[in-house]
Amino acid sequence: MPEAGKPVYKRILLKLSGEALMGDDAYGINGAMLAGIVAEIRSVAELGVEIGVVIGGGNIFRGMAGASTGMDRATADYMGMLATVMNGMALSDALRQAGINSRVQSALSIEQVVEPYIRGKAIRYLEEGRIVVFAGGTGNPFFTTDTAAALRGSEIGAEIVLKATKVDGIYTADPKLDPQATRYTRISFDEAISRNLRIMDATAFALCRDQRLPINVFSIFKPGALKRVVAGEDEGTFVHV
Numbered sequence: 001m002p003e004a005g006k007p008v009y010k011r012i013l014l015k016l017s018g019e020a021l022m023g024d025d026a027y028g029i030n031g032a033m034l035a036g037i038v039a040e041i042r043s044v045a046e047l048g049v050e051i052g053v054v055i056g057g058g059n060i061f062r063g064m065a066g067a068s069t070g071m072d073r074a075t076a077d078y079m080g081m082l083a084t085v086m087n088g089m090a091l092s093d094a095l096r097q098a099g100i101n102s103r104v105q106s107a108l109s110i111e112q113v114v115e116p117y118i119r120g121k122a123i124r125y126l127e128e129g130r131i132v133v134f135a136g137g138t139g140n141p142f143f144t145t146d147t148a149a150a151l152r153g154s155e156i157g158a159e160i161v162l163k164a165t166k167v168d169g170i171y172t173a174d175p176k177l178d179p180q181a182t183r184y185t186r187i188s189f190d191e192a193i194s195r196n197l198r199i200m201d202a203t204a205f206a207l208c209r210d211q212r213l214p215i216n217v218f219s220i221f222k223p224g225a226l227k228r229v230v231a232g233e234d235e236g237t238f239v240h241v
């Protein structure tokens with residue numbers, strides 16, 4: 001039984017929705033939303049939890065959207081990855097303004113702007129108590145930042161991937177399209193994959209399953225939810241082997 005309010009994880013990989021950064025805006029980064037996310041991250045960093053963050057790009061550009069207008073898919077995906085670099089820089093700057101030490105590492109090489117991803121260095125930063133923001137997704141087209149979260153989470157030895165998104169867990173169907181959908185408290189990887197639940201792509205689910213790395217999906221809009229997940233409380237949906 002976890003002690004109330006105490007973290008049950010020493011190192012986590014937080015996947016932050018790019019689209020959530022828009023807040024109520026139609027596009028881009030909403031300052032108030034970003035400040036709110038920083039406050040949530042701070043509440044967990046203060047507990048001594050080591051935090052790696054993978055950030056999405058859906059508030060700026062998604063490869064699929066570009067491809068649907070006739071753009072070459074790989075080109076569009078690289079644009080999406082660049083969008084995640086901008087989000088990563090904005091998050092790191094907001095953390096700095098709040099007095100929290102962070103580093104951005106990018107899977108795409110843009111060395112004038114951010115450090116390249118170097119696993120050993122990232123782990124050292126985490127051990128030093130810095131937050132590491134992993135930008136640029138996996139660095140490869142045809143993937144998503146959910147898969148990047150599964151990948152980086154596995155590489156840094158995180159004990160769990162926390163997907164902070166716009167819905168409060170995994171439902172039997174997309175709750176934005178089906179009002180009858182009901183939320184799972186817990187679900188196995190095999191069931192999530194076989195039911196084709198589109199909250200995350202199957203590649204991300206499969207990698208976490210194979211690495212025995214659990215996932216907790218929760219709402220980034222719910223104050224205190226991140227801290228409750230880290231304290232091992234029931235929040236959102238827990239995905240297990």
Ligand SMILES: Nc1ncnc2c1ncn2[C@@H]1O[C@H](COP(=O)(O)OP(=O)(O)OP(=O)(O)O)[C@@H](O)[C@H]1O
Nearest residue numbers: 017018019056058165170171173174176197198199
């Ligand atoms: N079975 C499901 N349960 C819950 N949400 C689902 C399900 N199927 C689809 N969704 C949708 O998935 C969305 C979250 O995934 P999406 O890829 O859009 O966002 P994200 O990964 O949080 O953000 P971004 O891609 O911008 O980084 C939810 O807003 C929800 O509408």
Ligand SMILES: O=c1ccn([C@@H]2O[C@H](COP(=O)(O)O)[C@@H](O)[C@H]2O)c(=O)[nH]1
Nearest residue numbers: 056057062063077080081137138144145
């Ligand atoms: O490894 C990756 C990660 C992302 N992309 C592209 O970036 C956008 C934004 O990422 P989201 O996961 O949708 O937030 C995505 O739509 C892809 O186009 C990628 O190619 N490879």
